[in-house]
Amino acid sequence: MNNTLVTPAISLRHYALVFGVCLLLWVLLVGNLAGQELLAGMVVSALVTLLFGSRFGILTGLRFSPLVPLYILGYLGYFMVALVRANLDLALRVIAPSLPIRPALVEVKTTLKSPLGRLLLANSITLTPGTLSVDVRDDTLLVHWVYCPPGTDAQQATDKIAASFERHIGRFLL
Amino acid sequence: MNLLGDIFLLVGGAFMALGSLGLMRMPDLYNRLQAGTKAATLGTIAVLLGIGFHHPDWWTKLLVIAGFVLFTNPVGSSTIARAALKSGIEPVRGSNRKVES
Amino acid sequence: MTLTVLQWxxxxxxxxxxxxxxxxxxxxxxxxxxxxxxxxxxxxxxAGLVALASIFDNPIYLDIALVYGTLAFVGTVAVARAIEGNRE
Structure with missing residues (x-):
């Protein structure tokens, strides 16, 4: 499998996406849908898209299909559950007088190819139970693990840490 | 409604306090980073949710702040961890076992 | 506004x-x-600034929280980069 980072060519769809993201952020910051505010937002978003659209390389790599919003919501839901579990796990470790930690640095391979996909994966790993992504080199993530069970090899670690997030993110990003 | 908001505020404060306790108790930088980042992120989200119950008309801006914290916080902590590793700060003794692929 | 026991x-x-x-x-x-x-x-x-917005009942503090968060993030990344560049 080819593991190099892929930044797909910038298309018209990409500009439409940048415009949509800018407008969404504007509407959320303004907090209402009044005609004049919306018009001003459209003008500003169009201006930003025209001037800087080609530099939003981070937004490339999104798959375009009608189910994408659903997949993003599914990922967010899964992520929030993992975040709460991570905090409960951490709270128990911190409160326990014996401080049950067994830290290790683990290398994890990823099959995601887009920059945004790898960024989201690294972020997700940082906020889930007991793991912290330290570095990303090509397709390898260096992960700090608070409690590495004895006798774990790299494949088991990948399955345990990254596989489920990779599946969720891979549905809407390259 | 207000009671639910207060409970979320309390939960947020509790997570922050526990995270800071972890920041004090953990033996090395990387473990401290884990405790600090996770707890502060979830604590902030819980506080934002609690405020959202008190002031439902602020939800859009609270959503922007929550999304922003959720996105930038792990990036920041990863950057610190990488900087520490590159500047030669070793993980605590006994934890330099490494699983390589 | 007066604070409840839970808020205290x-x-x-x-x-x-x-x-x-x-x-x-x-x-x-x-x-x-x-x-x-x-x-x-x-x-x-x-988070404290957002709580202040609620206590003072003034949404302007939300914008302050947003800008403060942005600047703090940029500052953290900048300091981390500086540490990283030390030994290169």
Whole structure:
């Protein structure tokens, strides 16, 4: 499998996406849908898209299909559950007088190819139970693990840490 | 409604306090980073949710702040961890076992 | 506005969090340790600013929280980069 980072060519769809993201952020910051505010937002978003659209390389790599919003919501839901579990796990470790930690640095391979996909994966790993992504080199993530069970090899670690997030993110990003 | 908001505020404060306790108790930088980042992120989200119950008309801006914290916080902590590793700060003794692929 | 018992308890917990983080900021022992503590403190401050918006019933504090969060993030990344470049 080819593991190099892929930044797909910038298309018209990409500009439409940048415009949509800018407008969404504007509407959320303004907090209402009044005609004049919306018009001003459209003008500003169009201006930003025209001037800087080609530099939003981070937004490339999104798959375009009608189910994408659903997949993003599914990922967010899964992520929030993992975040709460991570905090409960951490709270128990911190409160326990014996401080049950067994830290290790683990290398994890990823099959995601887009920059945004790898960024989201690294972020997700940082906020889930007991793991912290330290570095990303090509397709390898260096992960700090608070409690590495004895006798774990790299494949088991990948399955345990990254596989489920990779599946969720891979549905809407390259 | 207000009671639910207060409970979320309390939960947020509790997570922050526990995270800071972890920041004090953990033996090395990387473990401290884990405790600090996770707890502060979830604590902030819980506080934002609690405020959202008190002031439902602020939800859009609270959503922007929550999304922003959720996105930038792990990036920041990863950057610190990488900087520490590159500047030669070793993980605590006994934890330099490494699983390589 | 008057605060309920639960809100006072939440404020107390946040105060404990700030105290412990500040202690780590003062103790160190290495520079990255202090950066971690400062980063945690800045996130707690963002949440505190949002809470202030609620206490003063004034949404302008939400914008302040957003801008403060942005600047704190940029600052953290900048300091981390500076530490990283030290030994290269």
């Amino acid at each position: 308890a939440a404020i107390g917990l946040v105060a404990v969090a700030i105290l412990l983080s500040t202690l780590r900021l003062l103790l160190g022992p290495t520079t990255p340790d202090r950066v971690v503590a400062a980063d945690t403190l800045s996130v707690i401050t963002t």
